[in-house]
Amino acid sequence: MKEFKIAVLPGDGIGPEVMEQAVKILKVIEHQEKVKFNFEYGLLGGCAIDADGTPLPEQTLEITKNADAILLGAVGGPKWDQNPNHLRPEAGLLALRKELDLYANLRPAQMYECMAKASSLKEELVAGVDIMVVRELTGGIYFGEKKRYEDQNGKEVAVDTLLYHEDEIERIVRMAFEIAGKRDNRLVSVDKANVLESSRLWRSVVERIAKEYPNIECTHMLVDACAMQLVRAPKQFDVIVTENMFGDILSDEAAMLTGSIGMLASASLTDGNLGLYEPVHGSAPDIAGQELANPIATILSAALMLRYSFGLDDAAKRIEDAVEDVLNKGIRTADIATTGEISVGTNDMANYIAEILEA
């Protein structure tokens, strides 16, 4: 029997709640596919600070390095907001991404037909939206040097450094071209080349690599214009490639086109088979512990794990179809509910998905 080791890092806030649901779905798949998933749990983020005094304990790093894939909930919360940077939950996640060289963050934003009909946005605007945001994940301003000091007038100064090496840009851009080649052959590279030197380097690398992909229509867009175009005419986009912070922001925006940030999955990949799979959303402290969290983003992240890290494409598709079936039946968590539908909590949403999978 084929065995896969999965490092499970539930994290903080709603992280453990949505993770429980994803594991529930994976146990159904395990049974159906006749494979064995060995789940190894680790602490990351605020819970790790509380238990071990560090957001990324050595033991967690070990578990992830020995795993075939990593499934993550979310980290962070107000309890740790005033901590110094190295004792913030988010620093643990950033360190993990860097340590494992997970440089490519794929964030697919796909609109379900039944969700388009119920969207608070115009149906014709969002029906058929299918965007893949390819975000650089281990460079840029989140990883540059940070400084705090007082100027000569005694006023505080803060510095974050945005730095990119050419080869860091090259590998993510190349991956985006490859992905575009398997989709609709359209790639939009997003930068701020009218202002930022790092963006001018980014653009020149994109232009050089574009010559190797003559069949792919490659255009450039400034990030402010892209934010506007995403809400004005989202269907113009197929694949977007961009640097770390722009991708973080634009993918949250793209999420809302599809109904809720509680629906968006992501895969963080390196050059091998290892991947980290996590919902795009955070730890949502405002709804934690209330059975309100939508588990779909984490369940769909588990499906991406089956596809990208384990090659279990059929199982991944069955999960995605089961999610769509449940949505077609009008079953909704609070974040995606409109009137006249069946409103369910976190657990029941996953139970309905599991029921369809088992049918």
Ligand SMILES: NC(=O)C1=CN([C@@H]2O[C@H](COP(=O)(O)OP(=O)(O)OC[C@H]3O[C@@H](n4cnc5c(N)ncnc54)[C@H](O)[C@@H]3O)[C@@H](O)[C@H]2O)C=CC1
């Ligand atoms: N990958 C990660 O672990 C991330 C962690 N964070 C951290 O999470 C904490 C909260 O950050 P926020 O800015 O509030 O972003 P957030 O994504 O946690 O929440 C934003 C809004 O979306 C809602 N929401 C998020 N996920 C949901 C779900 N599954 N179902 C239903 N509603 C959902 C929340 O209730 C909230 O109103 C912060 O400490 C932040 O640093 C934020 C983003 C990513």
Ligand SMILES: CC(C)CC(=O)C(=O)O
């Ligand atoms: C380190 C994370 C909190 C950054 C983020 O918001 C994300 O990756 O989505």
Ligand SMILES: [Mg+2]
């Ligand atoms: Mg984010």
